[in-house]
Amino acid sequence: MSSLAGLLQQPTTRQLLAGAALLFLTAFYSPLTVLMLAPVYGSAPAHIFHGYGVAIVGAAGWFLKDHVQRLSGRRALLVVPVLAFWVPTVQTFLFASSSVMGNPFGAVVTEAISYYPLLLVSVACAGKLVQAGLDLGRHGDAVAEHVPLLVTYVLYKAGEKFAKGFLARFLGSAFFLSRSGLQLLLPLLYSVIAPSKVLLLALPSVLFSLTSNVHMHSGALNAYLHEEGFNLVARQDSVTGYLSVLDNLNDGFRVMRCDHSLLGGQWTRMPRNYNPVVMDPIYSVFTMLEAIRLVENDHREPRVDANSKALVIGLGVGTTPSALIHHGIETTIVEIDPVVHQFATEYFHLPSNHITVIEDATTFVQRTPEQYDYIVHDVFTGGAEPLELFTMEFLENLASTLKDDGVIAINYAGDISLYPAALTVRTIQHVFPTCRIFREESDSDLTTDFTNMVIFCKKSAATPLSFRKPVPADYMGSKFRENYLLPKQEVDVSRFQDIPKGGRRFLFDREKHLIHKWQDRASLEHWNIMRNVLPDGVWENW
Template sequence: MSSLAGLLQRPTNRQLLAGAALLFVTAFYSPLTILMLAPVYGSAPAHLFHGYGAALVGGAGWFLKDHIQRLSGGRALLVVPVLAFWVPTIQTFLFASSSALGNPFGAVVTEVLTYYPLLLISVACAGKLVQAGLDLGRHGDAVAEHVPLLATYVIYKAGEKVAKWFLAHFLGAAFFLSRSGIQLLLPVLYSTIAPSKVLLLAVPSLIFSLTSNVHMHPGALNSHLHEEGFSLIARQDSLTGYISVLDNLNDGFRVMRCDHSLLGGQWTRMPRGYSPAVMDPIYSVFTMLEAVRLVETDHHEPRVDANSKALVIGLGVGTTPSALMHHGIETTIVEIDPVVHQFATEYFHLPSNHISVIEDATTFVQRTPPAQYDYIVHDVFTGGAEPLELFTMEFLENLAATLKDDGVIAINYAGDITLYPAALTVRTIQHVFPTCRIFREQSDSDLTTDFTNMVIFCKKSSATPLTFRKPVPADYLASKFRENYLLPKQEVDASMFQEIPKSGRRFLFEREKNLIYKWQDRASLEHWKIMRSVLPDLVWENW
């Protein structure tokens, strides 16, 4: 049976290697923990206290290492792989209480009962091993204590950086490279570092993971989802989060999910004889975005779809670009996540006759020649927060350069329109595009929260006010839904966004976007509550 005391009696290089390996694997678990929390609590709330908690617990592990070793009789290392095997099981049961625990409290409780104990004991054991491996006692107590502390910190942070790079490049490539698969793989690595007969205590958790854990076993997941009237069609880890496609079996709609957010959805159950050219979306905002075609020119001449070009930034399920293509517009879609594009094509009828660009939009607009597009649709909300880099002055100016002089842009902004970031965003957009009108998705009577979608329609020209032509039957694509929602109706008074709070900024610049993160955290928590009212708790918790 292996123990910390046993390892401490081994040759110096063996001690140092074991300590470094233990720290490295534990550091890898840090970003993985956030990935596990994100589908249940959202990516931003999962980050909210993680860094502070990890620093506090890691520090406690180092300074309590001698105390922990005495209490465990030098056998604390034996507990580490057992804890690692139990983490997924404990998380699964805690996720089932996420609604009762709330957000972000539930995310913190989950880490306190799973990752933090693993981190505490791992750092304590690794600290002893690194200290013994360096063997600096002959240089005095100060050196013997502080150099190993610094070495432990450096190894842990290096492991964290490697983990983030690895997950960014390989997450989702295979089962054991998925977030759930890696949770099974890391305990095996812990067991290699500290083999022990105590691992028998992990057998019940391992059996549960392989047979009943909904995050690892699709069959178990669908049996739970069917109880709520849903069915999982596809799922995969990817660049922007956990992506899945779900069917609502009772009401007849299909949605695409990214972590704790919906990228969009379409109605799948239609009345007999009803067959729109493009499937009706479940949210009217995606139909409103199609109204970019209805904005009149300065000379009030009708725009012609033929020979027109559109740029769509952010794909979602592809409702808006599908409509543009059906109108005969050459459409370029820029989407950073290849899985989103794959799922939109396979499960949401995205036509193939478009130009697909799987790339960061900031890079794409920088290399695009000027005056290329008649229409631009900017729709990039995901994971409960807007990607700030796509609303900065720098990005919007580069984007405006790709729009023709008489072109039109429609920008979807999702958030609390009473908060500072919304006003900052609107002012930045208005500075780049001089003529704008703002519409929201819901009327005053329908609003239950200030968090909503608003579409900002803008022209590059300021010669005339922005106006919409009256739609004709061809604009509706044989859709009753579009007849109701295509032409924007709920206009927002732009003057409400002009007040600048004390210490606030007039415009959003790339160098200052970090000042907005705390507001995004607040908005993400509000968005979490909204999403819990859209789909049942069980759907979010079991992902």
């Protein structure tokens, strides 16, 4: 216990630095906790109550700091590293009950039992250290209490801001900079601040993390996944979330996962003598997007692939751009996540003869001088649509890259009965005046209003949008494409014209925050759908 006593008796500057370091580490753990929740509950649901919980528990830690010190016999600081070491183990066991607890309740409970105790005790200890380090008692009780409170708040928020920027840039670049690796690194740093024999209490959790935690060991993970009929091929943290490639061992398909959603997949088990040029996707929407080539020009004539250019925004597993490339179309792929591109190339047969742009699409469309015959806009990820890619500003910039007689196909995944879907469709129609909308399922097949719909549009309003009849070359030897290439389930665009009270007609960048609550609702609906696509154990063990 001498280390604690020594710290509390040290000069004020060192106490202040110790308090600041403690706050910094705890603030860093805040966005990391959301990252840990995202593969199990989805990136959006993980955020819904996180900010409120952190504010409440952090405030409680400050105002209860004297009680925490008294109840712990002034040994609370020694408990902080132990709590930090136990967080990943507690989370792993709680994740196994996610299907029972549901979403977002399960996410809240998981944080309440794992991260919030660490937050409360850390803020309480840091508050005492900052208060002692500033030593403002001679200026009166009000100054001695409120100035340290303000300093503690500023230090925590600065640490949290730094953590978000750091994680956005470096997450996944090394094991100890992965979301799981950081859950080992941060407790070690806590231990530097408060080393003691009490750390022996963390030994069981450390041993579990080093030997059996599925989030840290691919071997341990595959032992669980094989029981569910799956095999992990690859995984990595990246800028858009936790990415992994999984093989279904029973039905014969491969998928790419991003947090609690799927970016796409392909069938890997084929009948004898069946070899399509481009692998069949597991979802028909990716084949529907290929129908952009079938849209006739304003003279009702078929388009010609030779010397045509296509822009694909959002790669996924690469089924649609692979088809465009094999049809001889010069294809530019804009993908914000380099790991998505790497996985699509290595595990989903994305051809190398394309132009790769690893960049935010909003930046790319502002700077590119190129114009394209075809644009495919397919950016669903992490359980929600990135709103900035559906705003009036972005779509107008995108329209400037489309030739006058060009065609755009936009994949929208969401609840088409909710306000954001109608808002998005109206915005698209304002920029591209001639549109038709199709979805994957018929009304009789729908069990929910959450679906994929593809919006085909032209810049020109000279003639209605029409599709030519496919020919055998369009199918590329695929029976799947024979069934799903030509869109069939058309959606009446009039259903999107009603504007609710207080609603907007179009989506502008400055107003996109107004529909975040709708996105949260859609993300929760998407979570339930995904739980029926893959077994709970696959999502929970990630």
